[in-house]
Amino acid sequence: MPSFDAILIGGGTNGLACAARLAMKGRRVVVLEAGAEVGGGAGSREFAPGYVAPSLAHTTRGLDARVVAGMDLARHGLVFHPALPTVVLGPEPLTVQRGKTSGPDAAAYAALMARLGEFARVLAPFRALTPPRLTTTGNEWGRLARLGLGIRALGKAEFREFLRMILINIADVAEDELSDDRLKGLLAFDATLGAWLGPRSPNSLILLLNQLAIGPDTLMPKGGMAAVAQAMARAAEAAGVHLRCNATVARVVVEGERAVGVELTSGEVIRAETVVSAISPRLTFQQLVGPRHLDAGFFARVSHIRSRGAVAKLHLALSGAPGVPDLRARMVVAPSVRAVEEAFNPVKYGEVPKAPVLEFVLPSAFEAGVAPEGHHVLSANVQFAPHAPKAALAAARTEMLENTLAVLEAHVPGLRGLVVGAEMLMPQDIEARFGMVGGNWHHGELAVEQMLFLRPLREAAQYATPVAGLFLAGAGSHPGGGINGAAGWNAAERVLAHG
Ligand SMILES: Cc1cc2nc3c(=O)[nH]c(=O)nc-3n(C[C@H](O)[C@H](O)[C@H](O)COP(=O)(O)OP(=O)(O)OC[C@H]3O[C@@H](n4cnc5c(N)ncnc54)[C@H](O)[C@@H]3O)c2cc1C
Structure with a gap:
């Protein structure tokens, strides 16, 4: 050795x-x-014979x-x-990419995302910084201060707006700036993805800014x-x-x-x-x-x-292509801010939500060989799932799968009929399999x-x-x-x- x-x-x-x-x-x-x-x-x-899915992260x-x-x-x-567009599913699906969309809120959404993108841009350098020690003075605080100057460079009015926004929740921002529930639901979903909070919880906006600071696009490697x-x-x-x-x-x-x-x-x-x-x-x-x-x-x-995890992982083996608007998009089911909040509430009490919200992609639409010819793999991040279910884990897992399939069927009619294999990983399963305490992202x-x-x-x-x-x-x-x-x-x- x-x-x-x-x-x-x-x-x-x-x-x-x-x-x-x-x-x-x-x-x-x-x-x-x-x-x-x-x-x-x-x-x-390989979660079912012949069907290969991403272990956790799918984009x-x-x-x-x-x-x-x-x-x-x-x-x-x-x-x-090429970066994936996001399609918000619903009676009238809405496509969104890099702050651009259609419909009555197109201009308001573009303006909001431009502003959030600017805030994220000044926060991005913090990601590469070793956090300073609270007790020391000198170089480390100096670096933080220089980054702070970047925020001040936003200008007085934008700086004030920045301070206001990072302290409030995504629900208030969405309600203030937009009228289209599809866009409000999408923002609420994205801000809370991987977190243990709902869109009305304080500070939910800063998590969205952190994600935008990583990058504005949803990417899938070849x-x-x-x-x-x-x-x-x-x-x-x-x-x-x-x-x-x-x-x-x-x-x-x-x-x-x-x-x-x-x-x-x-x-x-x-x-x-x-x-x-x-x-x-x-x-x-x-x-x-x-x-x-x-x-x-x-x-x-x-x-x-x-370290409470609230995301469940769903993998479906499908015998054919599901009826979605775009097989190579990220699909989101989050009909409104309220729907996201109501999906979060039960997990506080160890319960499974009746109508979870979720994002899914079809890796099989990008790669041959992850499913038999003509078949598909669906990979979903489903929110919210209790990390410590009140019921036995097996019962909670079954309920989570059943409720998620019902939500999917309501948005993608006929999907249930295509399912030939399914795997639902609850936060506890994720902890056991990947060593992530509480299944936390x-x-x-x-x-x-x-x-x-x-x-x-x-x-x-x-x-x-x-x-x-x-x-x-x-x-x-x-x-x-x-x-x-x-x-x-x-x-x-x-x-x-x-x-
Ligand atoms: C349900 C779910 C969905 C997610 N989806 C996405 C997504 O779509 N996009 C995204 O960007 N992120 C996603 N994430 C988050 C992402 O998976 C993690 O943040 C990321 O994997 C963390 O990377 P890491 O290298 O720090 O740790 P990990 O990826 O957790 O790697 C840690 C490694 O350590 C190994 N290990 C553990 N214990 C030991 C030991 N004692 N000895 C030796 N090895 C050990 C594990 O086997 C593992 O390989 C998701 C997370 C969850 C829970």
């Missing part, structure tokens, strides 16, 4: 980005991935520009299809979402990273209050000067490090990191009280942790999840800065 300078725990897209960056700077790096393949949420799976808003350029992902085979991880894996290996799959880390080895390596479930111990965990922060501290090596107060705060809720210098916790917000030599690099760190690699890249920069 060769020796390594750094061990990456978890071969998701953040782990791969971090590993590649470290290797490019001359570190000898090994990635230890529990699964049979790297990719994490950006993988693919991306775009990868971090530093990751794309630094890993030269185009050279390693990553190419995207070869499916797993192609992102495959290109990253090729780039990492080209940089000298050693990838090991079927290697589950059981614990971080700590000696003299310093992380010095890891022990696999097989009992094998691998040592390195630096250990970087690109899995959930709660799992990292609670299971891999353990209370013995952590301050009691910090350990208690780890268990308070909120971001490995820990992305909410104002868990953002920037509070993500995942004040003591670990700069990617370094209270255990010397141990760093975090996954979605649970700033700037959160999604398939983009930003957290992993930021973490690598921090490891390198530590020398």
Whole structure:
């Protein structure tokens, strides 16, 4: 076994980005991935014989520009299809792309999205920033202040509007600016996707801005979402990273209050000067490090990191093409703000919503070979699903599937008759299969009280942790999840800065 300078725990897209960056700077790096393949949420799976679906993520808003350029992902085979339009399904479907749409609200929607796009543009640089320590002065705050100046450059009136809007909820913004329920429902859905809040919850607008800051488009790579991880894996290996799959880390080895390596479930111990965990922060501290090596107060705060997932994953095997307006679009079923709010309310009490809201794509319309000839695969992100159902998990899963199929049938008549296989993953299933605590999209809720210098916790917000030599690099760190690699890249920069 060769020796390594750094061990990456978890071969998701953040782990791969971090590993590649470290290797490019001359570190000898090994990635230890529990699964049979790297990719994490950006993988693919045969969920029914002959039908292959994205494991979790089915589109991306775009990868971090530093990751794309630094890993030269185009050279390693990553190419995207043209950006997908969004079709809001309903009695009169509405197509939306990059702020452009038709109907009575076309001009108001374009103006609103232009303004939100401008706000997102000034927020985008925050994503590449190591959050400053609350207690320090000097350089770090200086960088934050410079970014703040970017916001001030919006001009006085827009700056005031920016401050007003980031504090309010998406429902109020949608109601104030638009009249078309289809557009209001779409905004409410997009702002809350992956979050544990409804459109009337405070701060829901900032989550939409964060998504727009990643990118304005919905993108599907050629070869499916797993192609992102495959290109990253090729780039990492080209940089000298050693990838090991079927290697589950059981614990971080700590000696003299310093992380010095890891022990696999097989009992094998691998040592390195630096250990970087690109899995959930709660799992990292609670299971891999353990209370013995952590301050009691910090350990208690780890268990308070909120990590409630509310997205269920539906995969359908279809015997033919569903009757949707555009097979190569992202379809959204979110008829109004109220519909999104009413889908959220029951999950607060561990119940399954009667009428979930959802987005779906048909990966089979983009790639041959993921379904038998003439058949299709439907991949949906369904909101909201209880992370701790009051009923038994199996009963909640059945109810979620039944209610989602009823919603789909109402919007795509005849769809049920095409279903030859179905898989519904509840947040608990996602936790068990992917190690995402609570099934949460971001490995820990992305909410104002868990953002920037509070993500995942004040003591670990700069990617370094209270255990010397141990760093975090996954979605649970700033700037959160999604398939983009930003957290992993930021973490690598921090490891390198530590020398
Ligand atoms: C239902 C659902 C749908 C989603 N849809 C989208 C979408 O359409 N678009 C989008 O951009 N994002 C989507 N996301 C979010 C996205 O999947 C995650 O934010 C993203 O995968 C996080 O990347 P990561 O590299 O930080 O972690 P992960 O992708 O979770 O990767 C972590 C890796 O660590 C491995 N691991 C865990 N424990 C260990 C261990 N002990 N030892 C070794 N390896 C270990 C896991 O096997 C995994 O491969 C979705 C999330 C959910 C829950």
